Amino acid sequence: RSGEENTVEPSKGKPPVTPDSVVNLDHGDPTMYKKFWKGIGHRATIVIPGWQTMSYFSDLSGFCWFVEPGFEREVRRLHRLVGNAVVEGYHLLVGTGSTQLFQAALYALSPAEDGKPMSVVSPAPYYSSYPSVTNYLNSGLYRWDGDANTFDGDTCIELVCSPNNPDGGIRKPTVKAKYGKTIHDFAYYWPQHTPITEAASHDIMLFTVSKCTGHAGTRLGWALVKDTEVAQKMIKFLELNTIGVSKDSQLRAAKILKAVCDGYELSPASEANRLFHFAQRKMAERWSRLRATVAASGIFSLPNELSGYCTFAKEIVAANPPFAWLRCHKDGVEDLEGFLRENKIMTRGGPKFGVDERVVRVSMLDTDEAFDVFINRVASLK
Ligand code: PMP
Structure with missing residues (x-):
């Protein structure tokens, strides 16, 4: 008992x-x-003793001090297995869901060159959270500017969601802005939803366990970021916003992703x-x-x-x-x-x-x- x-x-x-x-x-x-x-069953169970994951810090020698090394290892392994994204030459960041990383990316890419709020756009139909998450703090750094199809400014961040939520469309950037930046939301770029056609290699790519393995409650996403300065600004956002990301969730996600990879690489093919x-x-x-x-x-x-x-x-x-x-x-x-x-x-x-x-x-x-x-x-x- x-x-x-x-x-x-x-x-x-x-x-x-x-x-x-x-x-x-x-x-x-x-x-x-x-x-x-x-x-x-237990191949995806973890037990965390009371004395573990107590520190704020995960890895002071790594690029990002709050990323659990075991989580990073399994994410990179998973992308190599699936072939949906290039991981070599990318920084890996972790977030409380890809929702937090989306906001970190907006923070890192804003404001516009002239100091005015950066326009954030996506072609309609766009994911319903994009306008509300972009605008809820009424930030001076960025603001929702609606349907990318009708945007004709010089500077913007385009959200490229592919396959697209809500209509499943396969998308490429559409805006021809002079200083256009992109955030690729790859929540659904996994084999259960769409043919994997290339190892994607965009500047900022967002993924989440929510839609990869179904563990939405673990609240864990990751970003692959090419540019070091952008990645550092995103880390700054995560420090200010939540002083890092739950280690318990990262360890759980690592175990889940390990079970996915082992299921293909080690277990009998069933x-x-x-x-x-x-x-x-x-x-x-x-x-x-x-x-x-x-x-x-x-x-x-x-x-x-x-x-x-x-x-x-x-x-x-x-x-x-x-x-x-x-x-x-x-x-x-x-x-x-x-x-x-x-x-x-x-x-x-x-x-x-x-x-x-x-x-x-x-x-x-x-x-x-x-x-x-x-x-x-x-x-x-x-
Ligand atoms: N992007 C898209 C396109 C989504 O559909 C969702 C979840 N509905 C998210 C991001 C957010 O996922 P998370 O649970 O990782 O915050």
């Missing part, structure tokens, strides 16, 4: 979905991955050990069910399926975006988010992404139970 007395009961997360309850697919909560990690294969198959099944349901409905449509040669899978694969960008063509339905809410489906409407109300974003990353209820409800709408 002594062991039990010491354990702290973890939270249960969102309440389970029942056939009559509201199904909430507004957030991209990646609960789909739980089955995989249950199967992995889906039970191979995260990207598990998630790719699950996403493909969900997309084929949703496409069939939408085709039968006659009132909805989805973006066309993309496919390409994946250097990781070594075959041509279809993309399986993390969100369905669902459009409604039914007469009289102007506000699709509201229409679906009346039918007990919570989604996020187009205006939050800078576009019209007849389109919504629906998470494809939730539990099997929630996805089944969603499909049944969509099938019943005529």
Whole structure:
């Protein structure tokens, strides 16, 4: 009994979905991955004794004093395994989610040369957090300037999200500003969502365990940064903002990423050990069910399926975006988010992404139970 007395009961997360309850697919909560990690069992468990990770400091001899060396090692190993980003010649920074690193990057790239707030833009439809996270402090360093398609200034930071949240599009920078800078948000540039077509090598690339392995609650992201001065300014932001990043989370993430890499490099080749294969198959099944349901409905449509040669899978694969960008063509339905809410489906409407109300974003990353209820409800709408 002594062991039990010491354990702290973890939270249960969102309440389970029942056939009559509201199904909430507004957030991209990646609960789909739980089955995989249950199967992995203790190979992804860590125990941290009370006397460990007490210091503020992780590695005073490293480039960034609050990055855990074991975390950095597993991140670099994972990118070499997947081939989605170049790591040689890049500084690796860690953040409380890639959300914190996004703000660190804005801080590092601002203000504009003339001291005025830097314009921050992204082509619509853009990730709904970009405007709010950019503007919530009303900073004098940078400000949200909207849809990159209509931006015609000289200086800006363009947020390049690829595959794009919400519509799954594959993106390259679009703005032709004289002093344009880019932040590449690669939250979804993983094999379960899109063919890996190149080892990306942009100036600032953001990743997160939230959408790579499903550990959103660990709140851990990382940035690959080419320029030393920019990386140092980002570190300064993280020092001022939170005096570094939880070592406990970094150790946990390191163990999780190690289990992912070991699943490919050490374990027998089975889906039970191979995260990207598990998630790719699950996403493909969900997309084929949703496409069939939408085709039968006659009132909805989805973006066309993309496919390409994946250097990781070594075959041509279809993309399986993390969100369905669902459009409604039914007469009289102007506000699709509201229409679906009346039918007990919570989604996020187009205006939050800078576009019209007849389109919504629906998470494809939730539990099997929630996805089944969603499909049944969509099938019943005529
Ligand atoms: N970028 C994109 C495109 C996202 O969709 C998300 C999560 N919804 C994030 C960043 C933030 O991820 P994190 O949990 O690492 O803060």
